[in-house]
Amino acid sequence: MSVDITLINKLLAAQNIMVLTGAGISKESGLSTFRDSDGYWSQYDPTKLASLDGFLADPLLVWKWYYERKQKAIAANPNAGHLSLVEMERLFKNFHLFTQNVDNLHRRAGSVNLYELHGNIFHSHCLNCGIKYNDDFVITDKVPICDICGGMIRPSVVWFGEQLPSDILKVAFEYANKCDVFFTIGTSSEVYPAAQLPFIAKDKGAFIIEINPNPTSFSPTADLSIRNPASEALTEIIHLYKQVRGI
Ligand SMILES: [Zn+2]
Structure with a gap:
């Protein structure tokens, strides 16, 4: 020290x-880090879980991953x-x-x-109209859908390739x-x-x-x-x- x-x-x-x-x-x-030898990116592909292309290809997979991370974050102090x-x-x-x-x-x-x-894992917004949701979505087998426009809701975190x-x-x-x-x-x-x-x-x-x-x-x-x-x-x-x- x-x-x-x-x-x-x-x-x-x-x-x-x-x-x-x-x-x-x-x-x-x-909570796991991303870039350590035991971090998330040693086990998962960030292009599938943390990019817009990954989300568009398999939104439910992405939501399930974020849902799991939210549960871990809630359980942590x-x-x-x-x-x-x-x-x-x-x-x-x-x-x-x-x-x-x-x-x-x-x-x-x-x-x-x-x-x-x-961003913040507990915030989300509509991919289509941008309206914000302070979500407590329980993700099982469906991607959350916007009440206003029917677009897909996404986590409000900055993904790879985003500003x-x-x-x-x-x-x-x-x-x-x-x-x-x-x-x-x-x-x-x-x-x-x-x-x-x-x-x-x-x-x-x-x-x-x-x-x-x-x-x-x-x-x-x-x-x-x-x-x-x-x-x-x-x-x-x-x-x-x-x-x-x-x-
Ligand atoms: Zn919308």
Whole structure:
């Protein structure tokens, strides 16, 4: 663990703090990642389950997979990593959390300044007319159909080959450009454009902390790499920060 006073001083001086999380933080809640050796993409074909072409070819297969993932997400609980980020939002005045996760755990933990770059597995919308559904569909043998137009309803997550929501992406680039401290947590740093964000922050002079048990392609660029799970690393950072501030 390399949490020391350098990081705490950066936090004390920071006007804006930005965080980017990936599947690694939810792994501690028992949810699978995608790109680890035991992740989803080692067992499943992402072009079948997480692309528009895959959905059009076999929508029921895709819905069943998302239904199963939703059940797992409901059964999981936010862990100390998610909860630490909620506490950081209270401790720091300009704190913005961007996540690539669609599992709703940050929201359930209580994060408010939260931006879901890849959507949310519990939201869906009509492929045809776009109307939104906050679904609690039980998927057995039918694809959910839009009440308004009869089109197929799809999960509101960003699939391969699709653009990230432009409004959220715009805010993400804005904060990456102006933050003083940037945390990249539990992300493989392989999925663009999210993976670009810490590089932008670094170019603008921000102090970058990577928290990931494993090295990533971003590691050589980080100012500080903490090779621990997010729950341990963030708990220690908060503890030391409070100690220094006497709170
Ligand atoms: Zn519709």
